[in-house]
Amino acid sequence: MLLFVEQILNGLQYGAMLFMLASGLTLIFGIMGVINLTHGCFYMVGAYCAAFAVMSTGSFLVGILAALAGAGLYAVMVEVAVVQWLYRRDHLYQVLATLGLILFTNEAVSMIFGRRPPLLDIPPLLQGSVAILPGLDYPVMRLAFIGVGALVAVGLWLLVNHTRIGMLIRAGADDREMVDALGVDIRRLYTLVFGLGGLLCGLAGVMAAPLLAIEIGMGERVLITTFVVIVIGGVGSVRGALVGALLVGMVDSLGRAYLPQVLQGLLPASVADTLSAGLVSASIYVLMAAVLLVRPLGLLPARA
Amino acid sequence: MTTTASSRRAVVAGLLTTGSLAASRAWSNPIQPETVTIGFITTLSTPAGYIGEDERDAFNLAIAEGGGKLGGVPVRLDIEDDALKPANAKQAADRMVQGGIRLFTGVNFSNVLAAVVPSVLASGGTYVSLNPGPSTFAGERCHPNYFVTSYQNDAFHEASGLAADELAYKKVVLLAPNYQAGRDALEGFKRTYKGTVAGEIYTKLDQTDFSVELARVRALAPDAIYQFHPGGAGINFAKQYANAGLGRTVPMLIPSFSMDARMVAATGDAANGIYASAIWTSEVDNPASVAFVTAFRKAYSRTPTTYAQQSYDTARLIGSALEAVNGDLRKQDQFRNALRAAKFVSVRGKFAFGPNQHPVQDYYLTRFEKNGAGEIVQNIVRKIASDRGDAYVSKCTMN
Numbered sequence: 258m259l260l261f262v263e264q265i266l267n268g269l270q271y272g273a274m275l276f277m278l279a280s281g282l283t284l285i286f287g288i289m290g291v292i293n294l295t296h297g298c299f300y301m302v303g304a305y306c307a308a309f310a311v312m313s314t315g316s317f318l319v320g321i322l323a324a325l326a327g328a329g330l331y332a333v334m335v336e337v338a339v340v341q342w343l344y345r346r347d348h349l350y351q352v353l354a355t356l357g358l359i360l361f362t363n364e365a366v367s368m369i370f371g372r373r374p375p376l377l378d379i380p381p382l383l384q385g386s387v388a389i390l391p392g393l394d395y396p397v398m399r400l401a402f403i404g405v406g407a408l409v410a411v412g413l414w415l416l417v418n419h420t421r422i423g424m425l426i427r428a429g430a431d432d433r434e435m436v437d438a439l440g441v442d443i444r445r446l447y448t449l450v451f452g453l454g455g456l457l458c459g460l461a462g463v464m465a466a467p468l469l470a471i472e473i474g475m476g477e478r479v480l481i482t483t484f485v486v487i488v489i490g491g492v493g494s495v496r497g498a499l500v501g502a503l504l505v506g507m508v509d510s511l512g513r514a515y516l517p518q519v520l521q522g523l524l525p526a527s528v529a530d531t532l533s534a535g536l537v538s539a540s541i542y543v544l545m546a547a548v549l550l551v552r553p554l555g556l557l558p559a560r561a
Numbered sequence: 562m563t564t565t566a567s568s569r570r571a572v573v574a575g576l577l578t579t580g581s582l583a584a585s586r587a588w589s590n591p592i593q594p595e596t597v598t599i600g601f602i603t604t605l606s607t608p609a610g611y612i613g614e615d616e617r618d619a620f621n622l623a624i625a626e627g628g629g630k631l632g633g634v635p636v637r638l639d640i641e642d643d644a645l646k647p648a649n650a651k652q653a654a655d656r657m658v659q660g661g662i663r664l665f666t667g668v669n670f671s672n673v674l675a676a677v678v679p680s681v682l683a684s685g686g687t688y689v690s691l692n693p694g695p696s697t698f699a700g701e702r703c704h705p706n707y708f709v710t711s712y713q714n715d716a717f718h719e720a721s722g723l724a725a726d727e728l729a730y731k732k733v734v735l736l737a738p739n740y741q742a743g744r745d746a747l748e749g750f751k752r753t754y755k756g757t758v759a760g761e762i763y764t765k766l767d768q769t770d771f772s773v774e775l776a777r778v779r780a781l782a783p784d785a786i787y788q789f790h791p792g793g794a795g796i797n798f799a800k801q802y803a804n805a806g807l808g809r810t811v812p813m814l815i816p817s818f819s820m821d822a823r824m825v826a827a828t829g830d831a832a833n834g835i836y837a838s839a840i841w842t843s844e845v846d847n848p849a850s851v852a853f854v855t856a857f858r859k860a861y862s863r864t865p866t867t868y869a870q871q872s873y874d875t876a877r878l879i880g881s882a883l884e885a886v887n888g889d890l891r892k893q894d895q896f897r898n899a900l901r902a903a904k905f906v907s908v909r910g911k912f913a914f915g916p917n918q919h920p921v922q923d924y925y926l927t928r929f930e931k932n933g934a935g936e937i938v939q940n941i942v943r944k945i946a947s948d949r950g951d952a953y954v955s956k957c958t959m960n
Binding site for chain 2: 259260263264267270271372373374376378379384385386394395396398399468469470472478509510513514517526530531533534537538
């Protein structure tokens with residue numbers, strides 16, 4: 258029972274991270290129709306900026322600000338310099354250009370920050386673990402991660418549903434010509450959304466950095482999972498991203514926890530270990546296939 | 562027509578003259594050996610790049626201590642970065658073989674080694690491995706020109722199994738990445754361990770978050786865990802293990818290379834209290850080791866890792882064999898016999914080759930703990946195996 262609760266928390270924490278990455282990606286994809294493979298790079302840039310800010314100032318707070326600023330500004334730069342010229346082009350051009358940007362960013366980051374990966378410690382306030390149930394200690398840092406994820410979800414809900422910018426974002430998703438005709442500078446709005454996506458990646462980066470490893474190419478690793486999340490959730494909707502992220506987080510953590518045990522009960526140990534390791538890796542793709550069979554547009558698409 | 566023929570004759574004549582000159586020089590002055598070039602292909606970039614740096618620096622240290630010579634023979638290193646890619650390494654090896662290099666070392670990873678060794682052996686060259694010792698080359702595919710000075714890959718894990726018994730761990734959980742070396746590691750451990758294995762948990766090779774696996778460990782409540790996660794994943798594992806509070810309740814046992822000196826610096830206090838099987842640590846108290854650690858620290862301002870020690874030993878072993886043939890690698894039988902005799906003072910203490918030209922050596926149980934200055938060091942607890950070879954030696958039939 259305790260194991261189950263702990264795995265649910267692990268799933269929530271992974272889901273929170275996926276949500277921060279997927280919400281920005283789904284806005285960019287759903288509203289502007291841009292396939293942006295550079296999205297994972299914003300996460301890496303955020304983590305690197307945080308690590309070096311913390312190393313030079315010693316303050317985690319400065320690290321958070323550096324991550325947000327670094328990733329957000331880099332996203333705006335990418336949009337202004339490259340992506341905005343591709344809105345009317347075919348998706349193939351966008352894939353090629355943003356793939357090139359991945360290579361460029363990886364090389365640039367290793368030139369600026371060096372080939373040796375930096376290390377970021379968990380800030381003293383969030384170190385160690387705390388008893389949430391009798392007999393169940395859970396790391397404070399991971400609880401904080403879940404909390405930040407919840408805050409982001411509430412914040413985005415408020416932004417999209419209860420502000421003028423949110424209204425324009427929703428309107429832009431439906432009909433960009435109409436919004437343009439109403440006298441709204443859609444170009445600026447797009448830049449803003451792109452920056453917001455980068456900002457959320459930076460937040461995920463600074464939260465993940467002390468828990469996971471900071472390295473060149475860390476963005477590409479999560480990028481595919483992030484795309485799986487928005488495909489499951491439905492392209493373009495923040496609610497879909499939230500549901501998709503939580504689903505993927507849970508399937509991943511519960512699958513990794515229970516699948517090997519179930520299979521070990523059914524099959525000889527040597528077969529069960531290899532088979533379960535393979536199945537666990539494939540579980541989220543199986544989930545995606547199952548969802549698409551029933552709902553080809555994802556669970557909560559923006560334009561149902 | 563005639564002019565080209567005559568010029569060709571002139572060139573041939575010239576070549577013959579210089580060739581005989583070189584030969585006569587070698588004959589007339591046998592005391593001055595020619596410079597031997599050693600192909601040194603290793604991993605210098607990527608997050609694992611520090612390992613290759615330590616290996617290169619330790620090898621260079623041995624050369625510098627001999628005044629640019631190993632065993633009195635002038636030595637030059639041809640260094641190539643493989644970036645952890647077997648294809649890069651193979652290309653570099655082929656280039657070096659064509660350039661006439663006959664002696665190779667340096668590779669750090671088993672999968673890279675598998676790409677380099679066949680090229681080298683096919684050209685009649687000699688390969689001396691300073692770190693990886695995969696089972697394939699230790700058993701049926703052993704070769705008279707292939708030597709391993711570090712350990713056979715399974716040996717550390719077998720030693721860990723013995724250590725777990727010595728520490729009276731009755732019930733353990735094993736964790737390793739799901740790839741060949743990971744599965745070999747756990748097999749090696751189980752070969753010698755006598756207690757109960759409560760669970761075998763395989764992680765993804767590029768996994769960085771172990772929260773799910775740590776929760777399973779907590780639920781299984783073993784006496785200890787044995788885990789093998791080299792490099793960055795190992796740092797993450799140790800940090801997350803400590804942060805989840807498991808470090809206080811379930812002791813961790815690892816093979817020594819899952820927590821080297823650089824990783825200790827990266828994990829901070831998380832390494833405190835971890836047990837490891839080892840062939841050497843920087844705290845080993847013999848004159849050769851003390852001199853090595855002091856010289857390495859003086860030259861490079863850092864503590865040598867176990868990789869550095871293995872590379873240094875390899876350099877000195879090669880030195881002893883070069884001395885025996887006075888740098889003439891064409892005397893292949895003599896050179897091979899001299900390598901096999903291993904007449905050098907090893908930093909790790911005792912050292913000898915088994916019939917498959919892999920080490921027969923002592924293994925220790927070590928513990929990472931704070932010294933007087935508050936730094937975490939790897940202290941030796943006790944010896945757990947003497948003159949231990951490997952499990953594949955009987956499969957090796959060398960002719």
